[in-house]
Amino acid sequence: MFCQQCEQTAKGIACTTMGVCGKKEEVADLQDLLIHAVQGLCLYSDAARKKGITDPATSLFICEAIFSTLTNVNFDPERFVALINKTVELREAMKAKSGADFNVPAATFTPAADFQGLVEQGKAHSLNTDENEDIKSLKHITLFGLKGVAAYADHARILGQEDDAVYAYIDEAMATILRDDVQLDELVALALKCGEANLKAMELLDSGNTGKYGHPVPTEVPLGAKKGKAILVSGHDLQDLELILKQSEGKGINVYTHGEMLPCHGYPELKKYDHFYGHYGTAWQNQKKEFAEFPGAVVMTTNCIQDPKAYMDSIFTSGLVGWPGVTHLGDKDFSPAIDKALAMDGFSEDTDKGSVMVGFARNAVLGVADKVIEAVKNKDIRHFFLVGGCDGAKTGRNYYTEFVEQIPTDCMVLTLACGKFRFFDKKLGDIGGIPRLLDIGQCNDAYSAIQIAVALAGAFDCDVNDLPLSMVLSWYEQKAVAILLTLLHLGIKDIRLGPSLPAFITPNVLNVLVENFNIMPISTPEEDLKAILG
Numbered sequence: 005m006f007c008q009q010c011e012q013t014a015k016g017i018a019c020t021t022m023g024v025c026g027k028k029e030e031v032a033d034l035q036d037l038l039i040h041a042v043q044g045l046c047l048y049s050d051a052a053r054k055k056g057i058t059d060p061a062t063s064l065f066i067c068e069a070i071f072s073t074l075t076n077v078n079f080d081p082e083r084f085v086a087l088i089n090k091t092v093e094l095r096e097a098m099k100a101k102s103g104a105d106f107n108v109p110a111a112t113f114t115p116a117a118d119f120q121g122l123v124e125q126g127k128a129h130s131l132n133t134d135e136n137e138d139i140k141s142l143k144h145i146t147l148f149g150l151k152g153v154a155a156y157a158d159h160a161r162i163l164g165q166e167d168d169a170v171y172a173y174i175d176e177a178m179a180t181i182l183r184d185d186v187q188l189d190e191l192v193a194l195a196l197k198c199g200e201a202n203l204k205a206m207e208l209l210d211s212g213n214t215g216k217y218g219h220p221v222p223t224e225v226p227l228g229a230k231k232g233k234a235i236l237v238s239g240h241d242l243q244d245l246e247l248i249l250k251q252s253e254g255k256g257i258n259v260y261t262h263g264e265m266l267p268c269h270g271y272p273e274l275k276k277y278d279h280f281y282g283h284y285g286t287a288w289q290n291q292k293k294e295f296a297e298f299p300g301a302v303v304m305t306t307n308c309i310q311d312p313k314a315y316m317d318s319i320f321t322s323g324l325v326g327w328p329g330v331t332h333l334g335d336k337d338f339s340p341a342i343d344k345a346l347a348m349d350g351f352s353e354d355t356d357k358g359s360v361m362v363g364f365a366r367n368a369v370l371g372v373a374d375k376v377i378e379a380v381k382n383k384d385i386r387h388f389f390l391v392g393g394c395d396g397a398k399t400g401r402n403y404y405t406e407f408v409e410q411i412p413t414d415c416m417v418l419t420l421a422c423g424k425f426r427f428f429d430k431k432l433g434d435i436g437g438i439p440r441l442l443d444i445g446q447c448n449d450a451y452s453a454i455q456i457a458v459a460l461a462g463a464f465d466c467d468v469n470d471l472p473l474s475m476v477l478s479w480y481e482q483k484a485v486a487i488l489l490t491l492l493h494l495g496i497k498d499i500r501l502g503p504s505l506p507a508f509i510t511p512n513v514l515n516v517l518v519e520n521f522n523i524m525p526i527s528t529p530e531e532d533l534k535a536i537l538g
């Protein structure tokens with residue numbers, strides 16, 4: 005086992021015996037074999053595409069297979085066995101369609117007939133290859149960024165949005181990183197192209213979310229509880245939440261969001277449900293304590309699941325999420341979770357824990373753009389800080405809380421993704437009636453933040469890099485890698501990144517990023533604020 009795809013990787017180097025996330029060695033080996041198999045499928049899909057042959061169903065499967073290997077998505081080995089066998093089946097079909105014939109292991113291997121044989125095959129295709137460290141680093145950056153692209157493309161497809169350009173990039177990139185002869189400059193270009201593909205995937209997802217559920221509007225969300233039966237919905241999948249709201253309507257159950265589902269309260273077509281009550285808990289890494297205390301059923305719709313052994317009978321998975329022994333609701337019938345919620349105690353009384361505001365996505369923010377621009381021109385707003393990204397367990401992440409606390413009162417704070425739980429309930433006041441803390445949404449809504457920045461740059465007739473805007477980002481898993489590559493593809497400079505730099509970036513590759521984009525690690529809130537504001 006060799007896994008270094010996320011920020012909490014063991015000793016800041018790699019998980020080699022068991023994942024810090026809870027991933028067992030056999031699951032890591034099967035994930036590596038699945039990626040190897042998908043590379044073979046992509047070789048043929050890429051070749052077919054060059055002949056004008058595409059197959060959207062196969063492309064969607066490729067996204068789902070890759071998304072399954074993202075951190076904290078699927079820990080169930082049996083599901084990987086099925087995915088590996090299906091990948092090879094599709095590879096052979098695509099080989100026949102393409103007329104191509106590749107004589108490389110990914111394109112020819114036959115899955116072992118038994119479980120242990122597959123695990124052994126996976127070990128032979130570890131990501132810890134013995135090639136040049138910088139080549140390996142750039143291949144890993146691209147592969148991990150690709151996992152984020154696959155996740156966004158899958159989310160978008162669920163909402164009826166897809167674009168073959170995204171699928172074409174995935175095929176091309178998976179085929180390219182298989183090559184032994186690929187050169188450094190080719191890989192740098194491929195990684196930046198990953199950012200471009202991700203921008204497209206995020207745009208599709210934005211269209212899916214806003215097209216189906218309307219543009220988010222500013223909405224107050226209670227953090228306490230309402231007496232009665234309860235279901236908690238975690239993850240990122242808006243359609244799963246909608247289905248749960250529909251299927252539980254009229255049953256006397258209140259539906260709560262957890263983690264990255266918080267921004268869903270701002271969508272008109274979701275907030276219209278009377279029993280869509282409030283938000284429970286904080287970021288993903290606190291779920292073991294928070295879920296154990298929740299007196300109702302929990303549904304995990306996407307990443308990020310952790311070992312649920314203390315509440316195995318009240319947690320359910322959906323979509324690509326999996327944990328051995330947890331009931332998987334693969335057919336979008338959420339009645340087992342609803343029945344479980346009805347059988348559990350629910351909250352015994354109302355509790356008031358205050359509230360937060362959500363719903364400041366691009367439409368809401370740009371709706372008051374005139375006020376914002378005037379406030380900047382009048383010097384009422386000195387600077388914008390985008391403080392966003394993933395949360396995680398490391399103590400160094402307190403930086404983000406302290407950073408926001410120390411931002412002067414004439415500056416705005418834009419945020420998105422679960423990193424906001426470090427400061428989401430702070431009362432930062434307003435500037436001329438505009439709240440100082442604006443929650444743009446999930447990590448899936450990074451497109452919205454980019455659109456706000458681009459619109460502001462247009463209004464001030466300058467480049468995004470010349471705006472009074474600083475990005476102070478936190479990363480944890482591979483969607484964050486994809487978003488970072490998108491920002492680099494757009495030419496955004498001076499990004500501060502923490503809490504630590506990725507283990508898969510070598511000093512030479514980091515130098516390329518520093519020289520071209522002036523990307524830098526976070527230091528201390530005091531030093532960074534001084535450097536930015538002077």
Ligand code: SF4
Pocket residue numbers: 007008009010011012013014018019022023024025026027075076
């Ligand atoms: S996903 Fe992260 S924590 Fe899990 S095994 Fe890989 S590097 Fe380790």
